[in-house]
Amino acid sequence: MQTKIQIEAAGKIYTDGKHNVEALRAVNLDIAANEFVTLVGASGCGKSTLLRCIGGLEELSLGEIRVDGRPVSGPGVNRAMVFQHYSLYPWLTVMENIKFSRRLKVHREGITSSDVETASGRADALLSLMGLNHAALAYPDQLSGGMQQRVAIARALLPKPDILLLDEPFGALDAQTREVMHDLILHIFNLEKTTNVFVTHDVEEAIYLGQRVVLMAPRPGRIDTIYEVPLPAERDQDMKLSPEFIRLKKEILQRIRETSGMRTDKDMLDRLTRQTEPG
Numbered sequence: 001m002q003t004k005i006q007i008e009a010a011g012k013i014y015t016d017g018k019h020n021v022e023a024l025r026a027v028n029l030d031i032a033a034n035e036f037v038t039l040v041g042a043s044g045c046g047k048s049t050l051l052r053c054i055g056g057l058e059e060l061s062l063g064e065i066r067v068d069g070r071p072v073s074g075p076g077v078n079r080a081m082v083f084q085h086y087s088l089y090p091w092l093t094v095m096e097n098i099k100f101s102r103r104l105k106v107h108r109e110g111i112t113s114s115d116v117e118t119a120s121g122r123a124d125a126l127l128s129l130m131g132l133n134h135a136a137l138a139y140p141d142q143l144s145g146g147m148q149q150r151v152a153i154a155r156a157l158l159p160k161p162d163i164l165l166l167d168e169p170f171g172a173l174d175a176q177t178r179e180v181m182h183d184l185i186l187h188i189f190n191l192e193k194t195t196n197v198f199v200t201h202d203v204e205e206a207i208y209l210g211q212r213v214v215l216m217a218p219r220p221g222r223i224d225t226i227y228e229v230p231l232p233a234e235r236d237q238d239m240k241l242s243p244e245f246i247r248l249k250k251e252i253l254q255r256i257r258e259t260s261g262m263r264t265d266k267d268m269l270d271r272l273t274r275q276t277e278p279g
């Protein structure tokens, strides 16, 4: 098993000069090439921070992240990010959006126009893969949320990244569209052989997509538990009804509740009832 991403004693402290927030403490994690890892945990446990540090959008305060053995010191074309908000350019068509990063690089890094031609072939292929051929000339505001996110994913895949970093990419979509997107993202993962790190609040999504689910805990942000997902590599929606799936979902949800520092509903109800009882 070849290690793709090594996270070693990673720490991140945000400070505004007066207050410090320890967003990550002593995070250690190795992610193999062509592995699909999902990150879950209570709000504020550092999932997005960790993803942004892998992407090079944020600098660690302590420790190191290496990709292919080389320390991450900023963003790179080998690591593409997809966010919850599609961040498409409203004045560009679908196809122009997909090719946009390539166009920018022509100016910035002296990529030749023949590189751009090759990218155009790939852009066409990605457009079909996403089922968006009919929408190539449409503008983002003419598309549904699911279609916009497919454009954002195609744009991220255009430069053939080895690593896809996804921050709640389906968080704004309705349940049916999410299911379709889950199968699409798994299909792309198998085709493109990327290494995926996927942040989500949705435990079911984390289990369905991930080979491992990394549960993080807040204050300070840290890894609490790593779960191997006991499902066959080839997923299908019916697996969500299997006893292993349901058992793991329960276990992870329970642990998120325990680590979130919030009281369980029953505790809270008992307390409220006591406070409102007369005498």
Ligand SMILES: Nc1ncnc2c1ncn2[C@@H]1O[C@H](COP(=O)(O)OP(=O)(O)OP(=O)(O)O)[C@@H](O)[C@H]1O
Binding pocket: 014, 015, 021, 022, 023, 041, 042, 043, 044, 045, 046, 047, 048, 049, 050, 201, 221
């Ligand atoms: N730019 C920033 N400046 C200061 N504090 C920050 C910044 N970004 C994140 N934080 C803090 O760091 C901690 C971790 O935040 P982060 O967004 O990584 O968590 P998360 O697990 O992704 O949360 P959520 O699930 O709510 O999106 C939180 O306490 C957050 O308030």
